[in-house]
Amino acid sequence: MFNVANRVRRGIDQIQPYIPGITDDEIKQMYGLRRVVKLNSNENALGPSPLALDAIRSEMDTLHLYPDGGSARLREAIALFHGVSPKQVMAGNGSDNLIKLLSETFLQPGDEVVVPFPSFSQYNFAAQVMQAKIVQAPLRGDFSYDVEALAAAVTERTKLVYACSPNNPTGTILSADEAAWLLDHLPDHVVLMLDLAYNDYTDRADRVRETKQLLENPRVITLHTFSKLYGLAGLRIGYALAHEDVWDYVHRLREPFNVNRLAQRAGAAALSDEAHRKASMQHAAASREMFIARTAELGLHAVPPEGNFILVQTGNGRKTVETLMKRGILVRAGFAGLEDYVRITFGVEEDNETCLSAIRDALGELA
């Protein structure tokens, strides 16, 4: 008899499917709630860029047409924004799409990928798809980056080293000096993948900057997304910057139309939406201060955040999630190595208040 398990590619059974944050529809049904406070997926509390929405509306009548396979106008807009050549830009169906494409481009079975731990799970997923070996380099006790540990984890088989700044889910940054140190100390055969999904949120002077020199280094790839700061997570759009030689190979592997028409128009418009970007940055900065102060008042340890979310030690992450969920508040837990923490995305003020009061009320049960 035909047995799927015997026919699929070897190694797929080792991959765990991604478990996304529960959706607000699911939780509304489960608990009969009308409104849900959704603070579990680092989405933008201010909603999508209004200029992006205008662009989407104006593109609706042409949805019967295929998109531009090369995303030329979008890539031009991104290139202009970053002061690079469009040849250095690749667009994708979310940066998840780009992480997977870059894995497919670089990795063979048995190659090694170094990832910080704890960090974003998509790096591991994309490595597993290619049957590469994942080598975890732990962050320090305070979740700051340990660049020596990242460099020490490299072997002859290492192809990619990831660094996420600010890191999801800890919120800690890799500084520009640390990035420079890493590049100096990584052997020539290694590519540094810098995931800057939240980098525009931090106002720290020592944050990583995408200088011309950094981006001209063929061993550096930076990843960006429209899902967070630009509020377009539902549209699926991200991009990456690297030396054009990298993209020459990635283009051979990507699907011919990997970014849809609406996303191409919306992405370009969002980049020009200075007001929405500034408001999103200010919202995150104000929320960081508020959450630091309020978690301290509650006597809870929180990791000083640099993105649009905060990691808080409530005592039992999963139990915190369950307790808050019953009240219609969604936060995230279940990160490996962080069992006593929850990650809370910054919401609008009222939602943040609702979340913090619920945590205060539940503290007794959680300890």
Ligand SMILES: *Cc1c(COP(=O)(O)O)cnc(C)c1O
């Ligand atoms: C949310 C996130 C992304 C963005 O993923 P998309 O596929 O573009 O939505 C990338 N990296 C990190 C670390 C993230 O948290």
